[in-house]
Amino acid sequence: MSYLSPKEFVTKMIDAGxxxxxxxxxxxxxxxxxxxAILALAAAFAVTINVQTGQPLAGAVLFxxxxxxxxxxxxxxxxGVFTLTPLALIDKRPGVTIQGVLRNWGLVFIGNFAGALTVAVMMAIVFTYGFTTAPNPVGVAIGHIGEGRTVGYAAHGAGGMLTLFIRGVLCNWMVSTGVVAAMMSTSVPGKVIAIWMPIMLFFYMGFEHSIVNMFLFPSGLMLEGNFSIMDYMIWNEIPTVAGNLVGGIAFVGLTLYSTHARTAAKRNAHVAMVPAE
Structure with a gap:
């Protein structure tokens, strides 16, 4: 069988964490x-498709x-690690500590940022012929994305910050659903299909993904986007990371763990059949 039951794949989630x-x-x-780095290339690919076709759905389908x-x-x-590693702590796996979980998050953040920034620099060079010309249409589009999703939120004050945070929550609800859904299957086609659907949804809906943004915003700064590093950190990256954390843990990790790894006792059939007086 290429399909794992929920109880089986939740165990895989804990093991992975x-x-x-x-x-x-x-x-x-x-x-x-x-x-x-790979995710940044996929983001550049999707924006290129959007610009060249004028169809955002096409970019979302292929991202x-x-x-x-x-x-x-x-x-x-x-x-992904926001969702998986806390489960090992909650499940009281030997040797798993809060410090260990936070260490993993910190290292993954650094690695993700370095990889995305590397591709941001490379693509900025490609879009400007080594910074010798103005950005091409794709580069211009990336600059505008950076503006709209930083100062665009700031223009709405607290409401903009709340919207940004909620978009971060919704994003990792879908992204982590894709990661977990892939564990349901033991075949490559099954994993790909399971990943594809929620990832396509998050990208098309414009939800905020902290690692995608690690590419979009640094490259936007290099491509004449009209916003600052502080705009990026305060009005995007930090609230997005917080939203991604809540979305992954609360709506994917804890929900699946609580109902499939720690299933509540079943109701007594005899009691359930007794009519209420």
Whole structure:
């Protein structure tokens, strides 16, 4: 059977979280770096499709190729470890501590950022012929994305910050659903299909993904986007990371764990059949 029951794949989630907590610093950084770089290339690919076709849905349909590649190669995104590693702590796996979970998150953040920034620099060079000309249409579009999703939120004050946070929550609700859904299958086609659907949804809906933004905003700054580094950090990256954390843990990790790994006792059939007086 290529399908695992919910109880089986939730056990895989806990095992994966435990494995990531105990992974060496070197391997954690390498896997996070490659995940950030591949996802950044997928984001550049999707924006290019949007600009050249004028159809945002086309970019959203094809963007998940990056997620599929990095998942199948065993690389790690911050959004995924936000969901998986806390489960090993909650399940009281031997040796798993809060410090270990936070260490993993910190290393994955650094690796993801480094990988995404590397691709941001490379693509900025491509879009400007080595910074010798003005950005091409795709580069201009990336600059405008950076403006709209930083100062665009800031223009709405507290309401903009709340919207940004909620978009971060919704994003990792979908992204982590894709990561977890891939564990349902033991076949490559099954994993790809399971990943593709929620990732396509999040991208088309414009939800905020902290690692995608690690590419879009630094490259936007290099491509004449009218916003600052502080705009990016305060009005995007920090609230997005917080939203991604809540979305992954609250709506994916804890819900699946609580109902499939710690299933409540079933109701007594005899009691359930007794009519209420």
């Amino acid at each position: 435990e494995s990531k907590v105990f992974m060496s610093t070197r391997d954690t950084l390498i896997r996070a770096y490659m995940a950030g 998940p190729v990056g997620f599929c590649l990095l998942y199948l190669m065993g690389f790690d995104l911050l959004t």
